[in-house]
Amino acid sequence: MVLSENKFMMSSSPHIRSKTTSANIMQIVTAALLPAAAFGVYNFGLPALIMLISTTASAVLTELIYQKLMHKKVTINDFSAVVTGLLLGLNMPSSAPWWMxxxxxxxxxxxxxxxxxxxxxxxxxxxxxxxxxxxxxFTGQMTTFIYDGVSGPTPLAVLKSGGTVDTMSMLIGKIPGTIGETSVFAIMLGAVILILTGVIDLRIPGTYLATFAVFVGIFGHFQNPDIGFFDPQYITAHLCGGGIMLGAWFMATDYVTSPITKRGQIVYGMLLGILTGLFRLFGGSAEGVSYAIIISNLLVPLIERVTLPKPFGKGGEK
Amino acid sequence: MNGCMERIYNGLIKENPTFVLMLGMCPTLAVTTSATNGVGMGLSTTVVLVLSNMLISMLRKVIPDSVRMPAFIVVVASFVTIVQFLLQGFVPSLYASLGIYIPLIVVNCIILGRAESYASKNPVLLSIFDGIGMGLGFTVGLTAIGLVREIIGSGKVFGFQLLPLADVAAGKSGYVPVTIFILAPGAFLVLAGLTALQNKVKNNAAKKGKKVREASGCGEGCASCGGCSGKVFPTGNEEE
Structure with missing residues (x-):
């Protein structure tokens, strides 16, 4: 630059920079995922540990190899691949083979x-x-959940077929499911870390869980006529079962694939809640969090376009 | 290069309908669950394409410009009906697996596109070779996609079990098919992958200063097309 010796830096915005980097945030997310991962390993034993290592290591390796081959800047130090790998591992059943x-x-x-x-x-x-x-x-292997040596249905599958579940064991996590989704306590511990460090705010998970609770409260009756409207136990069981907690706190809040506008985040959360409820109650399988989140991810650009805030002075009465 | 061979080269490589022109995506994505389906669909389309190109080129001075589209459709639909009955009569298994996509050849963009942009403006012999080139290009594209999808998605090649499948119940280890590749999303993944691959090959060849190897000259089988060099017929309107 010609003016580099000038005392006054002439540059375009931003002029004030935060110390926060992608790597910081991703490290915090990794740390927040560790309670759920630790509980998963405790709950499902060695296969869970092997699965988590396999997904994380191959995620990082893939990124490294791709960026080397394409002569791009290697970005594995930003921990985003670690988060992806770890999240995928937490979403796998422990009985699936590691290569999967x-x-x-x-x-x-x-x-x-x-x-x-x-x-x-x-x-x-x-x-x-x-x-x-x-x-x-691999529908078969991905939906077979072995717990304590027996292959059994997840609480959500039990709920869908009209049975009852023990909410307490779902809170603690002593139930069949994917490695990281079973323990609500462990997930909430991570969520509290994320909220306290300011990595996420309550807008997306809050509207997601609230919309979902209302949806299940109303439409649960239509899926299973024995359930009354707004049956608290049924709603709690749905909130604690399956991947909704992991999804709401860790995956729906992903910066890249969620809206940046405040109104957009609320629309996005509501969309997630409605889709998840639809898939769970009326879909073919008992769980629908993954599909709800990726479909909503794809709609994010549209949501952002609609919810763009008006600059001060624009709009108003015509 | 001889005009006819140029047409075939153009259809197969330079303007391959699947990987370069991106035409006829509906059958490309829908029927390529196996290599056999790809070949069947590609060849059926080729037959219709050659015949319709021929007839439309013959009629190009007769068909009024304002009603050319309905006229093309009538011609194409007649040939598709013939092909459909032939397939139903002689290869019923292929007919069953291609299903609705055989009658849909009528609205295949490649056929209408070639009729509109080539056959309706060029002489008969060149149009026939254009049909052959485009049809073979389509067949090659579909077969390649079908082959990749079939190997990854079910471990087979042309229906032959290439990779022995794993059997969890019997404790037999082997290949676990990645089912997504014979479902709809796999078609998009494989199409994109193969298109990227052929672009890479073409770009590399261009970078090295070499042109992609062209079919050179005319073999003995081509003796009959001596008449279609540029002198006798104008070869224009290729890039429309």
């Missing part, structure tokens, strides 16, 4: 993230894109 998780990570990082331009450009959450890829490809 690795394949999912390769798909998530390569196709969903890097081919669209890397961090910040992905059209949907890479971990969820990968999970849906695996869910469609």
């Amino acid at each position: 998780g690795a394949l999912g990570s390769v798909f998530g990082i390569l196709v969903v993230k890097q081919l669209f331009g890397g961090l910040g450009q992905n059209i949907m959450n890479p971990a969820l894109g990968a999970r849906c890829f695996l869910l469609i490809s």
Whole structure:
């Protein structure tokens, strides 16, 4: 620059920079995921640990190899691949073979993230894109949940077929399910870390969970006539079961694939709640969080366009 | 290069309907669940394309400009009906697996596109070769997509079990098919992947200063097309 010796820096905005970097945020998210991961390993044993290592390592490796091959700046130090890999691992059943998780990570990082331009450009959450890829490809293995050596239905499947579930064990997490989704306590611990450090705010998860609760409260009756309107136990069971807690706090709030406008975040949260409720109550399978989130991810550009705030002085009466 | 061979080269490589022109995406994505389906669809389309190109080129001075589209459709639809009955009669299994996509050849963009942009403006022999080139290009594209999808999605090649499948119940290890590849999303993934691959190959060849290898000259089988060099017929309107 010609003016580099000038005392006054002439540059375009932003003039005030925050110390926060992508790497900081991703490290906090990784730390916040650790309670759920630790509980998953405690709950499901060694296979869960192998799965988590497999998904995380292959996510990082894929990113490294792709960026080396394409002569791009290697960005594995920003931890975003670690978060993707870890999230995918937490979304896998412990009984699935490890290579399945690795394949999912390769798909998530390569196709969903890097081919669209890397961090910040992905059209949907890479971990969820990968999970849906695996869910469609290997439906059998991805929906078989083995707990304590027996293959059993998840609480959501029990609920859907009209049975009753023990809400307390769902809060603690001693139930079959994917590695990271079972324990509401462990997930909430991570969520509190995220909220206290300011990484996420309550807008998206709050509207998501609230809309979902209202939806299930009303339409649960139509899916199963034995359930009354706004049956508190039924709603609690739905909120604690399946991947909704993990999805609402960790995946719906992904910066890249959620709206930046405040009104947009509320619309997005409500859309998530309605879609999840629709899929769970009236869809073919008992769980629908993954599909609800990736479909809403795809609608984010439209939501942002509609909810663009008006600059001061614009608009008003014509 | 001889005009006829140029047409075939153009259809197969330079303006491959699947990977370059991106035409006829509906059958491309829908029927390529196996290589056999890809070949069947590609060849059926080729037959219709050659015949309709021929007839439309013959009639190009007769068909009034203002009603050319209905006229093209009538011609194409007649040939599609013939092909449909032939397939139903002689290869019923292929007919069953292609299903609704055979009658839909009528509205395939490649056929109408070639009729509109080439056959209606060029002489008969060149139009026939244009049909052959485009049809073969489409067949190659569909077969390639079908082959990749079939191998990854079910471990087979042309219906032959290439990779032995794993059987969890019997404790037999082997290939676990990635089912998504024979479902709709797999079609998009494979199409995109193969298109990227052929662009890469073409770009690399261009970078090295080499042109993509062209079919050179005319073999003995082409003796009959001596008449279609540029001298006798004008070869224009290729890029419309």
